Structure formats: C-alpha cells, structure tokens
Amino acid sequence: MSKRKLSRQQRWRIEKIQAERARRAEQLDARDADRLAAGEYGPEQPGRVIAHFGRTLDVGPEGEGDAVRCHLRANLEGLVTGDRVIWRAARDGSGVVVARAERDNVLERPDARGQLKPVAANIDQILIVFAVEPAPHANLIDRYLVAAEATGIAPVLVLNKIDLLPEAGGELRELLGRYEALGYPVVATTTARADGLTALLARLDGRTSVFVGQSGVGKSSLIDRLLPDEELRIGALSKDSRKGTHTTTTARLYRLPASDGGELIDSPGIREFGLVHLDEQQVTEGFIEFRDHLGRCRFRDCRHRHEPGCALLAAVERGEIHPERFASYRRIVDTLDES
Ligand SMILES: Nc1nc2c(ncn2[C@@H]2O[C@H](COP(=O)(O)OP(=O)(O)OP(=O)(O)O)[C@@H](O)[C@H]2O)c(=O)[nH]1
C-alpha cells in the first residue's frame, strides 16, 4: 500500500471530481427514469457486453445483430465484457442496460494497487497456448492450469507451431500424454498450414473462450487467423498493450465468423492471465489428481513435505500421482513462500 499522503488540496480536488461524477450519474438516471416511465425505451431484451468504457458499454443482442452503444442505470456497477444483461433500445439507436444476470464465472486481475478486479465474465474455457518453440516447461503449464482451476473455468491446452515438431514427437508428446491422462483436452495447431486450425475451430464452436500464454507462442497469430476482419484492430491492440491506455486494455468480445456461435474475449490483460497471486490451498486444489487424496493425511495441517501418513506422498509412491507433477507442485508452493 502506498504510504504517500495526499495533500489537503489534492484530497479536495478528488472529492470535488467524485461529487461531480455522482451528480452527473444521478442526472442521467433521473432522465432514464423519466424516459422509461414515458415508454421511450423499447421492451427489455437479453444481450451480452461486447466491450465497456467506464459507464458506456457496447451490448450485442443474443444471436445475430450489431452492437448497441448503451449506458448504465446508476444502480448498476462493475459490469465487464461477457456479462449477460437486460437492456432496452432507445429511439435514437442507443440503449440502456437495466440489469445484469447472474455470472457463471469471472476472470480477475490485480489492478495497479494490487486489488483483484473482474475483467471478463461467463467464459467457457481458457485456452492455454504453448508452442513447440519456445519449448514449454511442464512447471509453466502447471502454473497456468492451477490458475485456471482457481477460476472454475475449464482449461484447454493448445500446442501451437506443430509444423516445427520433430517426426517422432519426442518429449513433448509424452508431456502432453500426461495431461491428457489427467483429463485435460489437448489441441494441436499451426498457423503455417491452411488446415492447421481445424481442431481448434471445432473446440471453439459454441463456446466463449479466452487465449492465454507466454510471449511468443503465437497467440496473436492464431487470433489473426480466427478473426481475419479484425486483423488491424488486434494488431493495434497488441502493439499498444504496454502503454496501458484505457481503450486498448479493455477486453472485447468477438464473434468467430467461421463457427456457430463461438466467441472470443481478448485483451492484453487477459493474455497475461496466470501470473496472479494464489494461496497454498488454491495451488493444492489446482492439481486435480490430488483431490481424491486431500483430507486423508494423518495430520490435518499436513503440508505434504515429509510428514508421516501423508496421503499425497503415499499416492506418489504408488504411482497415482506423477512425480514430476508433485515436484512441480512443490516448486509452485515454494515460490509462494518467497513472495
Ligand atoms: N513455425 C511457426 N511459427 C509460428 C506459428 N504461429 C506463430 N508463429 C510465429 O511465432 C512468433 C510469435 O508469434 P505471436 O503471434 O506474435 O506470439 P504471441 O503469443 O502473440 O506473443 P506476444 O504478443 O509476445 O504475447 C511469430 O514470429 C510468428 O510468426 C506456427 O504455427 N508455426
């Protein structure tokens, strides 16, 4: 937390700005109430937040149709891209969002002050992209999986650049086999061949997805191929990402042209997902093959290191937990201790 104290004058200015904002929101809300009462808005209809800029949102109707620029009723706060909402169209082509539906799940990221803030909602799957080059460390994949499990959103492993894969597949194939055995879907892709995205497209169909993964694995290349018309915008997005400007950091929802209702939510912030802070319990539960064994250790506060009667260590002994996954678990927990 910042120790810097605000001067009285700064405090006064901030209070003044906040009061002005609140007054404007109230005015807008009073106007809405009048217009709603006067029947100037059409009937309530379901929609989905496509993008948001403060209190202004783009809302897409369910199914086909263009997005409508909407504002929010004053009693609605913190909507994010992907939220399902109820909105009403105005005669001038704008709209007003009147309610938010319950969220299935939400993706959060720490803001500048380290507080978790929602960035996107109602996501069906997190596509963890890694590549033949730069070669993935199993530990990094495990970190992403743990972070995904903590959100409750299903992870999918996407191995990109398979055009660079050696004939026999080598160690990477073995590594992937391990994750498939745990029940994680693995999809192989390449942007170097016309048919290199077939398996991915099938996976995206009918779902809302986000792409995450380390730099250089090919996220931009994959998204450019999936959204050819959006190429320029996406390109601009990734180039500007480090500047952190308002419009480029906001998450956007894209409908996939080639599929049946498949959607993509993307932003530089989302792509960096996986680097969030987790606690030890989340890490332990994030290793899905541990779950059957948890709560069975002799000591209730077992940390699964050298304790006698540790159910996890016994499962490693019996070959039910892969020793490398267990080593990876240890490494992740140890880095938590350092921070
Ligand atoms: N051989 C091969 N190269 C690829 C493939 N996909 C992407 N690349 C290359 O990999 C490099 C990195 O791709 P990007 O799409 O920029 O990767 P990114 O994950 O978006 O990286 P950041 O923007 O840094 O997060 C580029 O030089 C791409 O041309 C592929 O399927 N095969």
Ligand SMILES: [Zn+2]
């Ligand atoms: Zn234990």
